[in-house]
Amino acid sequence: MLCSISGTVPEEPVVSSKSGHLYEKQLVLKIIKETGRDPVTDEPLEESELLPLGVGKAAHPRPTPATSIPGLLSLFQNEWDATMLEMHALRQALHATRQELAHALYQHDAATRVISRALRERDAALAERDVAL
Missing domain, CATH: 3.30.40.10 (Zinc/RING finger domain, C3HC4 (zinc finger))
Known part of the structure; x- marks a missing residue:
């Protein structure tokens, strides 16, 4: 586990x-x-x-100051815990950022396609108008 x-x-x-x-x-x-x-x-x-x-x-040894090996191990454990908390927060932020980026990319792609279609329709309408004149 x-x-x-x-x-x-x-x-x-x-x-x-x-x-x-x-x-x-x-x-x-x-x-x-x-x-x-x-x-x-x-x-x-x-x-x-x-x-x-x-x-x-x-049985865990009693905490001692940082001048002993168990004290150093305790300090390292606390530092490890802080690092793991930060890494977890960074993973969550990365996941959220990736989702936002994918959404923005999808919106940009859709907007580009709409603009392209509007330009084609405009060009076709201008061509029809020029042919009619």
């Missing part, structure tokens, strides 16, 4: 009762605090709608 945001195995897995997606608790809570929405479906989501999954865990 992989987190829907980071794509990694979550340490504290939770499931959204609305969408059924699996998340790392820390990551999804950060997104809920920022946006109040489900990061995958973009529906409103509250912390109370997250269901923790019971999985066997090894």
Whole structure:
């Protein structure tokens, strides 16, 4: 089971009762605090709608300052979480931008075809008028 945001195995897995997606608790809570929405479906989501999954865990060491290896690992984990959140947001923005670009391209293509057809009709009408004179 992989987190829907980071794509990694979550340490504290939770499931959204609305969408059924699996998340790392820390990551999804950060997104809920920022946006109040489900990061995958973009529906409103509250912390109370997250269901923790019971999985066997090894005991985690207590957090220590950055002068120790466990402290550094904790810092790296926090940095990784921030990077995954940013990457998820960038993927969503990229998807939205691609959709907007496809829509704009379709509109431009349709407008070009309409203009081309109008010019052909104008040229045909002018040619008919010149022949009639």
